[in-house]
Amino acid sequence: MTIEQPNPAGHLCLSFDFDGPSLWIMRKMASATPVSRGEFGAVAVPRILKLLAARDIPSTFFIPGHTIETYPDVCRMVVDHGCEVGIHGYAHEMNGLQSQDEERAAMSRSIELVTALCGAEPTGYRAPAGDLTNQTIELLVEHGLTYDSSLMGHDSRPYRVRVDDRLSDDGPARWGPETDLIELPWSWTNDDYPYLEFVAFRRMIMPGLARPDDMFDNFLGDVQWMVREVRGGVLTLVFHPQVIGRGHRLLALERFLDAAAELGVRFDTMADIAAASAGGIRFGLED
Numbered sequence: 001m002t003i004e005q006p007n008p009a010g011h012l013c014l015s016f017d018f019d020g021p022s023l024w025i026m027r028k029m030a031s032a033t034p035v036s037r038g039e040f041g042a043v044a045v046p047r048i049l050k051l052l053a054a055r056d057i058p059s060t061f062f063i064p065g066h067t068i069e070t071y072p073d074v075c076r077m078v079v080d081h082g083c084e085v086g087i088h089g090y091a092h093e094m095n096g097l098q099s100q101d102e103e104r105a106a107m108s109r110s111i112e113l114v115t116a117l118c119g120a121e122p123t124g125y126r127a128p129a130g131d132l133t134n135q136t137i138e139l140l141v142e143h144g145l146t147y148d149s150s151l152m153g154h155d156s157r158p159y160r161v162r163v164d165d166r167l168s169d170d171g172p173a174r175w176g177p178e179t180d181l182i183e184l185p186w187s188w189t190n191d192d193y194p195y196l197e198f199v200a201f202r203r204m205i206m207p208g209l210a211r212p213d214d215m216f217d218n219f220l221g222d223v224q225w226m227v228r229e230v231r232g233g234v235l236t237l238v239f240h241p242q243v244i245g246r247g248h249r250l251l252a253l254e255r256f257l258d259a260a261a262e263l264g265v266r267f268d269t270m271a272d273i274a275a276a277s278a279g280g281i282r283f284g285l286e287d
């Protein structure tokens with residue numbers, strides 16, 4: 001939906017990274033148990049779509065090509081519910097570990113698959129694990145994407161992505177030129193994964209398993225601050241169906257959405273915010 005002017009209380013973008021098994025394959029954890037955690041994402045997506053449809057809330061899904069090819073029917077449901085679909089790699093590749101040719105091939109393949117799924121080219125990208133490189137930015141610009149959502153340089157204001165920053169430990173940062181690419185920033189603090197997901201890596205435990213209401217208290221605090229201190233801000237939240245799709249977490253999500261709506265924020269797709277921002281609408285002004 002076209003946004004003519006910012007909503008004074010601000011905008012909330014709900015994004016869902018439908019990683020499926022690709023998240024675990026990328027980590028070389030492709031045995032039956034971790035892959036089944038990814039499979040649960042396909043169980044959770046219809047639940048999430050139903051919950052959002054009941055509240056008429058638009059949303060954005062970032063879907064790896066691997067998920068589209070593995071779960072075509074579930075991905076079709078996402079599109080049929082009117083959700084935006086952005087690209088998220090082919091098999092959740094870490095950009096920094098790919099050669100230029102590998103990254104280029106994965107991005108082209110993911111764009112082709114999302115285009116075939118949606119019948120229109122995607123306009124948005126989120127880097128798997130938020131790993132955005134200079135090379136990735138150049139590829140996104142080359143492909144004419146409107147926005148990225150992998151950086152953390154603000155919380156409530158879209159901004160232009162730069163390339164070729166010069167960074168040294170012997171002098172100040174020399175910022176590179178801005179590109180046409182709009183950044184819709186995220187943060188680990190606004191992401192369900194570190195709060196909720198228990199993962200035993202070989203050398204590290206990520207404990208997760210927080211009470212979802214504690215996580216949503218944090219999210220709601222950011223919404224409250226934006227509503228009070230920022231004019232027409234934009235806050236992006238990141239969810240993963242395989243994480244948020246458990247019963248107690250979905251109930252907490254419902255309570256959060258109702259509380260946020262009461263504060264007067266408007267729910268929008270990231271594509272709509274990015275298009276308005278690219279068109280000159282200024283979100284997220286602070287005194």
Ligand SMILES: [Zn+2]
Pocket residue numbers: 017019023088092128129
């Ligand atoms: Zn992901």
